[in-house]
Amino acid sequence: MSANKTRPNNASVISLLDKVEDQVQKRDSYTLIDIMKEITGEEPVIWGPSIIGFGSYHYKYDSGREGDMMLTGFSPRKQNLSLFIMAGFTKYEKLMQKLGKYKTGKSCLYIKRLSDINMDVLTELIKASYNHHNNKYNS
Numbered sequence: 001m002s003a004n005k006t007r008p009n010n011a012s013v014i015s016l017l018d019k020v021e022d023q024v025q026k027r028d029s030y031t032l033i034d035i036m037k038e039i040t041g042e043e044p045v046i047w048g049p050s051i052i053g054f055g056s057y058h059y060k061y062d063s064g065r066e067g068d069m070m071l072t073g074f075s076p077r078k079q080n081l082s083l084f085i086m087a088g089f090t091k092y093e094k095l096m097q098k099l100g101k102y103k104t105g106k107s108c109l110y111i112k113r114l115s116d117i118n119m120d121v122l123t124e125l126i127k128a129s130y131n132h133h134n135n136k137y138n139s
Contacts, residue, residue, distance in 0.1 A: 011046035057137035
């Protein structure tokens with residue numbers, strides 16, 4: 001069984017953000033760090049090559065595969081900011097309706113700029129997902 005490729009490491013958050021060329025995305029990334037630090041009470045940690053994560057939990061599937069993953073985080077990518085809402089989005093339909101301009105994957109929220117979305121709703125969404133997963137796995 002292969003090991004999870006997305007693991008925490010000692011890479012520098014500042015060094016990662018120094019590589020972000022889009023100045024709005026860089027500023028938005030620092031804003032997300034502040035929001036996620038306040039919600040989680042955790043310092044940011046690099047997971048894999050380019051994810052800024054906060055907190056962690058241990059999972060184990062029925063298949064026997066297990067590992068650790070961040071409770072929330074984001075990655076500043078060329079096309080957008082990818083936010084990791086680990087609880088997914090089905091629980092948060094009403095919040096999603098008020099969020100603004102975005103796309104989603106299974107547990108990824110893709111936004112171009114923070115100015116495209118309602119920041120109060122985003123903060124509530126991150127907090128709800130973080131609390132859900134933290135209570136589920138770390139209680």
